[in-house]
Amino acid sequence: MHYMQVPSHVEYERATSVEHALSLLSRPDTRVLAGGHSLIPMMKLRLAQPEVLVDINDLAELSYIRLDGGQLRIGALARHADLLDSAVAGELFPIFHDAERVVADPIVRLWGTVGGSLCQADPSEDLSAVFAAARAVAVIRGQDGDREIPVRQFHLGPYETVIGPGELLAEVRVPVPVPAHGGAGSAYEKVARRVGDWSVAAVGAVLRLGKDHIQDAGIGLTAVGAEHFVAAEAEDFLRGRAPDGESFRAAGAIAAEHCHPVADQRGPEDYKRHLVAELTARALCHAAERASR
Amino acid sequence: MTVNGTEYAREVEPRLLLIHFLRDELGLTGSHWGCDTSNCGSCVVWLDERPVKACTVLAAMADGRSVRTVEDLERDGRLDPVQQGFVECHGLQCGFCTPGMMMTARWLLDHHPDPAEAEIREVISGQICRCTGYENIVRSIRWAAEHSGENP
Numbered sequence: 001m002h003y004m005q006v007p008s009h010v011e012y013e014r015a016t017s018v019e020h021a022l023s024l025l026s027r028p029d030t031r032v033l034a035g036g037h038s039l040i041p042m043m044k045l046r047l048a049q050p051e052v053l054v055d056i057n058d059l060a061e062l063s064y065i066r067l068d069g070g071q072l073r074i075g076a077l078a079r080h081a082d083l084l085d086s087a088v089a090g091e092l093f094p095i096f097h098d099a100e101r102v103v104a105d106p107i108v109r110l111w112g113t114v115g116g117s118l119c120q121a122d123p124s125e126d127l128s129a130v131f132a133a134a135r136a137v138a139v140i141r142g143q144d145g146d147r148e149i150p151v152r153q154f155h156l157g158p159y160e161t162v163i164g165p166g167e168l169l170a171e172v173r174v175p176v177p178v179p180a181h182g183g184a185g186s187a188y189e190k191v192a193r194r195v196g197d198w199s200v201a202a203v204g205a206v207l208r209l210g211k212d213h214i215q216d217a218g219i220g221l222t223a224v225g226a227e228h229f230v231a232a233e234a235e236d237f238l239r240g241r242a243p244d245g246e247s248f249r250a251a252g253a254i255a256a257e258h259c260h261p262v263a264d265q266r267g268p269e270d271y272k273r274h275l276v277a278e279l280t281a282r283a284l285c286h287a288a289e290r291a292s293r
Numbered sequence: 294m295t296v297n298g299t300e301y302a303r304e305v306e307p308r309l310l311l312i313h314f315l316r317d318e319l320g321l322t323g324s325h326w327g328c329d330t331s332n333c334g335s336c337v338v339w340l341d342e343r344p345v346k347a348c349t350v351l352a353a354m355a356d357g358r359s360v361r362t363v364e365d366l367e368r369d370g371r372l373d374p375v376q377q378g379f380v381e382c383h384g385l386q387c388g389f390c391t392p393g394m395m396m397t398a399r400w401l402l403d404h405h406p407d408p409a410e411a412e413i414r415e416v417i418s419g420q421i422c423r424c425t426g427y428e429n430i431v432r433s434i435r436w437a438a439e440h441s442g443e444n445p
Binding site: 053057 | 307310330337343345346349
């Protein structure tokens with residue numbers, strides 16, 4: 001007797017070009033299959049039961065990471081391991097390397113994709129908060145062309161995004177900060193119970209510094225019910241203030257107050273709020289250190 | 294798909310997972326079917342030269358691609374240094390996680406022939422062994438690094 005987990009019946013199509021993928025995706029009840037490391041487990045549990053899978057793994061034209069016109073452009077099919085290996089990404093945004101070191105495990109990172117993580121829209125997934133902190137823009141391709149949606153407006157709720165039928169996430173664009181005087185820095189701090197587990201809580205910070213003040217701060221929160229994965233009140237608080245420990249601790253307290261963690265097997269609500277306060281301060285300190293290098 | 298250098302053509306249901314295709318269709322039972330949730334890594338095989346947890350890949354996704362399993366480590370009656378290392382350093386007890394550990398180890402050594410202990414621990418961090426406490430697995434992989442290119 002086998003007690004194996006089996007997805008329900010599904011059709012399988014392999015896209016040979018982006019145009020082919022878009023035409024396949026215009027059929028009802030399709031799902032994009034990239035790395036599959038979130039979708040296939042969900043299909044085994046029957047939490048997802050698409051009629052048709054559209055395998056986009058052959059679309060090499062969606063797999064790139066390059067600097068172009070003041071933006072870091074990441075193809076949706078870039079694997080987590082590609083982002084972790086990308087020198088240009090790590091230099092401009094150390095937050096990406098911080099986060100990719102703690103996404104799943106090294107074998108899963110070889111297959112899971114950047115676009116897949118965003119589109120899965122799991123509330124505990126790391127890259128949503130990272131890209132929200134970096135004020136990235138999602139480029140969504142449809143048969144009528146591209147539309148650009150800020151990552152901060154990309155998620156409609158758990159497991160739900162703005163991507164409609166017949167559309168495909170093609171690229172994530174990250175504006176490279178041009179600081180006036182003090183540099184730019186970023187960092188991601190995560191607490192998880194063990195390798196490969198979701199965050200208990202995690203915080204990403206992207207700082208742009210002026211001569212002696214904070215020009216702009218982006219703060220992303222993972223797994224704690226923050227609206228659009230962002231600590232907007234803490235970001236507002238920091239603008240114009242001195243980039244020091246006092247400001248960062250105060251921002252952490254504000255972030256902890258405004259998020260909405262729920263108690264689960266990873267911890268009670270007050271512990272998660274404590275983590276948000278602490279990790280926000282740490283990520284901001286780390287980002288500021290990197291900015292002043 | 295090509296498995297261990299041999300081409301196979303089969304009609305399969307799209308929902309069939311690669312691990313079950315390898316074990317049940319091709320009879321390659323070296324790769325183990327473990328947790329079924331991509332946590333334990335005992336099902337790790339190579340797909341187009343990179344390790345993957347075969348319980349989280351559809352067999353159809355491997356169509357036209359190349360798969361390598363633990364059965365392919367031994368060549369012409371000679372054990373791969375990774376296999377020899379597991380023998381020398383008692384890298385296995387019950388053996389359930391071993392095929393996955395060895396496929397990941399072979400990939401690591403192909404790319405980093407002289408890995409530090411920390412690198413070895415990192416690369417196997419998504420694979421679970423309930424017997425050894427990992428100590429002897431790490432030693433086995435180091436043994437293989439130190440004895441690569443030797444004729445066993």
